[in-house]
Amino acid sequence: MLKLNLNFRSDIPLTNQIVAQIQQQLANGALKPGDQLPTVRALATELRVNFNTVARAYRILDEAGIISTQQGRGTFILEQPPPPISAQIKRQSLSILAQRYLQEAKQLGFTREQALEAVAQSDW
Amino acid sequence: MLKLNLNFRSDIPLTNQIVAQIQQQLANGALKPGDQLPTVRALATELRVNFNTVARAYRILDEAGIISTQQGRGTFILEQPPPPISAQIKRQSLSILAQRYLQEAKQLGFTREQALEAVAQSDW
DNA sequence: TATACAATGATACAAAGATACAATTGTACA
DNA sequence: TGTACAATTGTATCTTTGTATCATTGTATA
Numbered sequence: 001m002l003k004l005n006l007n008f009r010s011d012i013p014l015t016n017q018i019v020a021q022i023q024q025q026l027a028n029g030a031l032k033p034g035d036q037l038p039t040v041r042a043l044a045t046e047l048r049v050n051f052n053t054v055a056r057a058y059r060i061l062d063e064a065g066i067i068s069t070q071q072g073r074g075t076f077i078l079e080q081p082p083p084p085i086s087a088q089i090k091r092q093s094l095s096i097l098a099q100r101y102l103q104e105a106k107q108l109g110f111t112r113e114q115a116l117e118a119v120a121q122s123d124w
Numbered sequence: 125m126l127k128l129n130l131n132f133r134s135d136i137p138l139t140n141q142i143v144a145q146i147q148q149q150l151a152n153g154a155l156k157p158g159d160q161l162p163t164v165r166a167l168a169t170e171l172r173v174n175f176n177t178v179a180r181a182y183r184i185l186d187e188a189g190i191i192s193t194q195q196g197r198g199t200f201i202l203e204q205p206p207p208p209i210s211a212q213i214k215r216q217s218l219s220i221l222a223q224r225y226l227q228e229a230k231q232l233g234f235t236r237e238q239a240l241e242a243v244a245q246s247d248w
Numbered sequence: 249t250a251t252a253c254a255a256t257g258a259t260a261c262a263a264a265g266a267t268a269c270a271a272t273t274g275t276a277c278a
Numbered sequence: 279t280g281t282a283c284a285a286t287t288g289t290a291t292c293t294t295t296g297t298a299t300c301a302t303t304g305t306a307t308a
Binding site: 013014015049050051052053056070071072073 | 254255256257258262263264265
Binding site for chain 4: 163164175176179193194195196197199
């Protein structure tokens with residue numbers, strides 16, 4: 001059971017307090033990879049806060065690669081991120097991903113140009 | 125044996141991932157007209173997903189004229205996917221592939237431009 | 249004081265899950 | 279053989295959960 005303690009008089013935004021405390025509980029072992037966090041609404045009710053505030057905190061942790069939030073399912077602590085890899089390896093990985101993408105597009109019957117355009121038009 | 129691979133961390137809805145991958149396996153010959161697909165419950169269990177999510181994916185493919193789902197019987201790949209609608213689904217599948225590529229590149233720490241360039245430099 | 253910005257709240261939406269239902273198939277038994 | 283019934287399979291609908299967008303509030307600063 002996640003137990004957070006917000007200070008409503010603090011200068012620190014509630015969102016940040018939530019982020020920090022979850023990180024802390026992850027650091028001290030109270031939260032472990034794979035654990036499911038409370039829903040945004042449940043935690044918000046408990047903390048007497050708007051559920052969007054919890055959602056924002058979850059979003060920050062998600063973008064930091066610490067948790068995974070999934071619409072309709074819930075949010076979960078991720079496995080620990082792998083140690084940083086070299087720039088060269090990353091380059092290679094990207095190249096392999098790009099090749100795979102092109103090949104898959106080709107299998108679907110698209111031309112190289114169509115595949116390129118599809119990426120260009122995808123928003124990030 | 126249908127083998128799909130869902131990315132639960134992706135921004136791409138699970139339903140769309142399923143649609144795209146079945147489309148892809150049809151394109152590369154892993155699935156052939158007349159084949160029976162797993163039941164919604166069986167596939168859902170394997171993918172660790174609610175069976176309605178699979179049912180929704182099947183419905184999309186059904187409406188596109190690619191498969192035939194029959195209550196109490198099962199779902200089957202149709203003999204001849206009607207070109208006009210199927211083209212639209214294929215377009216969508218390409219878009220999903222492109223999105224996945226961008227997202228994976230992002231997770232590696234690359235910018236959108238770097239990802240684009242990597243595709244452009246990949247040979248066919 | 250006025251204005252701009254950041255934080256939070258309110259509301260509507262989208263994706264996925266839960267549950268109950270309907271159609272078909274298979275099987276047991278008279 | 280035919281009927282009853284259980285099991286299997288997809289469908290309908292509502293609930294749950296996170297997301298997007300706009301409004302409100304408070305505070306810093308010109």
